[in-house]
Amino acid sequence: MDTLNFNLTRLIELAQVEYKKQFSSTVSFERAVFFSWGCTIGDCAFCYMSTQPPDKPLRETKRSHASILAEFLLAKHLGWDIGFFTGGIGVLKPEELEFLLKAIIEIINDKLWLSVGPLSKPLLERYKPYLKGVVGSTETINSKLHKMVCPSKPLVPYERMFEFAQQMGFQKAMTFIVGLGEMKEDLVLLIDFIKKYQIDKIHVYGLIPEKGTWYEKAAIPSQEDQAWWIAQLRIHFPTLDIQCGVWEDRVERIAFLLQAGANSISKFKALKLFGTKRAAEIEKQVLAAGRVFKGTLTEIPDVNWDAEVQKLSFSNELKERIKEKLGLYLEGMKKNQKKKTCPTMGAVLV
Numbered sequence: 001m002d003t004l005n006f007n008l009t010r011l012i013e014l015a016q017v018e019y020k021k022q023f024s025s026t027v028s029f030e031r032a033v034f035f036s037w038g039c040t041i042g043d044c045a046f047c048y049m050s051t052q053p054p055d056k057p058l059r060e061t062k063r064s065h066a067s068i069l070a071e072f073l074l075a076k077h078l079g080w081d082i083g084f085f086t087g088g089i090g091v092l093k094p095e096e097l098e099f100l101l102k103a104i105i106e107i108i109n110d111k112l113w114l115s116v117g118p119l120s121k122p123l124l125e126r127y128k129p130y131l132k133g134v135v136g137s138t139e140t141i142n143s144k145l146h147k148m149v150c151p152s153k154p155l156v157p158y159e160r161m162f163e164f165a166q167q168m169g170f171q172k173a174m175t176f177i178v179g180l181g182e183m184k185e186d187l188v189l190l191i192d193f194i195k196k197y198q199i200d201k202i203h204v205y206g207l208i209p210e211k212g213t214w215y216e217k218a219a220i221p222s223q224e225d226q227a228w229w230i231a232q233l234r235i236h237f238p239t240l241d242i243q244c245g246v247w248e249d250r251v252e253r254i255a256f257l258l259q260a261g262a263n264s265i266s267k268f269k270a271l272k273l274f275g276t277k278r279a280a281e282i283e284k285q286v287l288a289a290g291r292v293f294k295g296t297l298t299e300i301p302d303v304n305w306d307a308e309v310q311k312l313s314f315s316n317e318l319k320e321r322i323k324e325k326l327g328l329y330l331e332g333m334k335k336n337q338k339k340k341t342c343p344t345m346g347a348v349l350v
C-alpha cells in the first residue's frame with residue numbers, strides 16, 4: 001500500500017488496527033543502560049559525546065561495575081525491560097564486556113540486547129551465550145545525510161553485522177532519529193533496509209538539540225513528525241517491535257505515539273527522574289492511550305535489596321560496592337518522591 005501521502009489521522013487509524021491485531025495492550029519502559037560516557041568515534045553531529053574534549057581519557061568516562069550492576073538490579077525490580085546495554089564504541093575490551101554480560105544475565109535472568117558499534121563475526125560468536133540480539137545505531141538511512149551526521153560511523157559495517165547476526169540466529173534492532181533532516185520520501189529507504197536485514201525491532205527517537213553540537217539550534221521534531229514515522233512503520237511492518245524514545249521535555253506526547261503504533265517507551269531518564277511529576281505523567285499517558293503500564297516509574301517496591309545482592313555469585317567486594325551504589329540510587333529516588341508530595345497535604349508540588 002502506498003501510504004506516503006495519507007494524512008496522519010488516517011495513518012494512525014490504520015496503525016491502530018494493525019497494532020491491535022498483533023499485540024496486547026501492555027506497555028513497558030525499556031531502559032538503556034550505559035557503561036560509559038565517552039566514545040572513540042566522538043564526532044556524530046547530534047551526539048553529546050561530540051562535545052567532549054577529544055583527549056579526555058576513555059577510562060575517565062567509564063562507569064564502575066558496581067554502578068552498572070546496581071542499575072540492572074533496580075531495573076529488574078521496577079519491572080523495566082532492558083532496551084539495550086550500551087556505551088561508547090571502543091571503550092570496553094572484550095574481556096571486560098564479557099565479564100559484565102555474564103554478571104548482568106545472572107541478575108536479570110534474561111539475555112540482552114547489545115549496542116556497542118558494529119560487531120565482527122568472532123565477537124558475535126564470543127557474546128552469543130549472553131545476547132538475544134544486536135542493535136545497530138544506524139540513526140538515519142538516507143546515505144547523504146548519514147555521511148554528514150555520522151562522518152566516522154558508516155552504515156556498511158552495521159549492515160555486515162546484521163548479515164552475520166541473521167546467519168547466527170540473533171535478533172536485530174536499529175535506531176532512527178526523527179529530526180536529523182530526513183524527508184518523508186526516505187520512508188522507502190527505511191522500509192527497504194528493514195526488509196533487507198530482517199530487522200525485528202526499531203527505536204524511533206526524536207532529535208535532542210544538545211548544547212555544543214551541530215544541532216544545538218535545530219527544532220525539536222513535533223509529536224506529529226515522530227508519530228508519522230511510527231505509524232508508517234506499524235502499517236508496513238505489523239509485527240515489528242517499535243519503541244518511542246521520549247526525552248523528559250516530551251512526555252506529554254506519549255499517548256499520541258502509542259496510538260500511532262509504538263509498543264513501548266524508551267530514552268526517558270528513568271532513574272534520575274524516578275518518582276517525579278514527569279515520571280508520573282508517563283504512567284498517565286499510557287492510561288490515556290488505553291494501554292496498561294508494566295512496572296513502575298513512581299513507586300519503589302518493597303524489596304530486601306541487601307538480600308538480593310547477597311544471592312549473587314559475585315565477589316564479596318563487588319557485592320558490597322553494589323549495595324553502596326544501590327543505597328545512593330534509592331536515596332535519590334526517595335528524595336524525588338518526597339519533593340513531589342507535600343508532607344501535610346499530599347499535594348503534588350513539582
Ligand code: SF4
Pocket residue numbers: 038039040041042043044047048049050087088089137153
Ligand atoms: S558513535 Fe554513538 S556514542 Fe559515539 S559519537 Fe557517534 S552517536 Fe555518539
